[in-house]
Amino acid sequence: MLNIRSLPAKPLSTLVENRTTFTLEAAALNLFETHELANAVHLRFDNPVLASMIQGRKVMHLRDRMGFNFLPGESVMLPTDELMVIDFPDAKKGQPTKCLALEIDPTEISKVTQHMNEKRPRSDHRDWQRADNNFHFSNDPGITQLIQRLVFLCAEDHPAKDLFVGMSLRELLIRMLEAESRENHLRDPAGRATSQPITAAVAYILSRLDDKLTVAQLSRMAYMSESAFYRAFKNEMGISPVDFINRERIKLATSLLREGKHSIQDIALRCGFNSPSYFTRMFKRAFGISPARFQSGAN
Numbered sequence: 093m094l095n096i097r098s099l100p101a102k103p104l105s106t107l108v109e110n111r112t113t114f115t116l117e118a119a120a121l122n123l124f125e126t127h128e129l130a131n132a133v134h135l136r137f138d139n140p141v142l143a144s145m146i147q148g149r150k151v152m153h154l155r156d157r158m159g160f161n162f163l164p165g166e167s168v169m170l171p172t173d174e175l176m177v178i179d180f181p182d183a184k185k186g187q188p189t190k191c192l193a194l195e196i197d198p199t200e201i202s203k204v205t206q207h208m209n210e211k212r213p214r215s216d217h218r219d220w221q222r223a224d225n226n227f228h229f230s231n232d233p234g235i236t237q238l239i240q241r242l243v244f245l246c247a248e249d250h251p252a253k254d255l256f257v258g259m260s261l262r263e264l265l266i267r268m269l270e271a272e273s274r275e276n277h278l279r280d281p282a283g284r285a286t287s288q289p290i291t292a293a294v295a296y297i298l299s300r301l302d303d304k305l306t307v308a309q310l311s312r313m314a315y316m317s318e319s320a321f322y323r324a325f326k327n328e329m330g331i332s333p334v335d336f337i338n339r340e341r342i343k344l345a346t347s348l349l350r351e352g353k354h355s356i357q358d359i360a361l362r363c364g365f366n367s368p369s370y371f372t373r374m375f376k377r378a379f380g381i382s383p384a385r386f387q388s389g390a391n
Contacts, residue, residue, distance in 0.1 A: 110124075118199075118200045118258055135175075141193050142169050145167075145190075160228070171225065196265070200262070227272050273329060307333055342374060345359050349383055
């Protein structure tokens with residue numbers, strides 16, 4: 093049985109009007125609604141937990157990261173017994189802060205990492221593993237859909253509920269391992285480029301987003317054939333080299349749009365897109381709105 097321990101500075105019952113818990117074989121899903129402004133609410137879990145924001149804003153304080161905004165579309169994976177100190181600056185009646193906490197059996201995590209190491213070994217021979225740290229990330233569409241599906245499955249009264257949840261949970265863990273791997277390659281890529289070939293390719297991409305980039309160039313940087321590099325990159329990062337390049341270009345474009353100092357054409361060129369129309373098409377695919385509309389909303 094998965095147990096939750098909460099150690100609030102203020103009794104949790106006065107802060108959370110609605111807390112729904114679903115306990116299954118390999119996980120426990122908790123849905124929280126907080127209706128009252130509060131500070132320094134303490135929460136711990138007896139197992140690794142994925143916390144994900146649904147509505148509103150929290151300010152999260154963790155041992156290795158203090159006072160960051162935790163927003164809808166974001167998640168944080170925490171190890172066993174990690175203390176969360178949480179502020180609810182915006183919660184109020186009629187406009188609650190909503191989040192979920194998915195507590196996961198460590199045995200399930202071990203099974204998934206073992207399967208990944210057997211079936212999808214990494215190119216640099218390091219093991220896939222869930223590090224004993226806090227991993228804060230933005231949900232990609234796959235992770236978002238899986239979290240939504242887990243909420244649906246937990247609420248559904250189906251005789252095969254545990255089986256369905258188990259399959260979705262394993263996929264979610266695989267996608268989180270991929271997301272953490274991408275983050276590790278993006279952390280100090282220049283410093284790690286000499287020892288890890290995929291990181292060398294990542295460093296090359298990040299330093300030349302405005303250039304024409306090809307798999308042939310990147311494979312030479314990694315000292316691999318094109319086919320071997322493509323397989324290794326997709327295995328490590330969870331996405332193809334071209335998709336990664338476009339994702340990083342869109343990320344750069346987003347920051348330039350927020351500055352409000354550049355034209356759409358200038359941003360398209362600075363981010364390596366062939367034309368403003370192609371940039372607009374890729375941006376709409378990522379965000380559902382045009383760059384011009386995003387820029388006007390951000391300023």
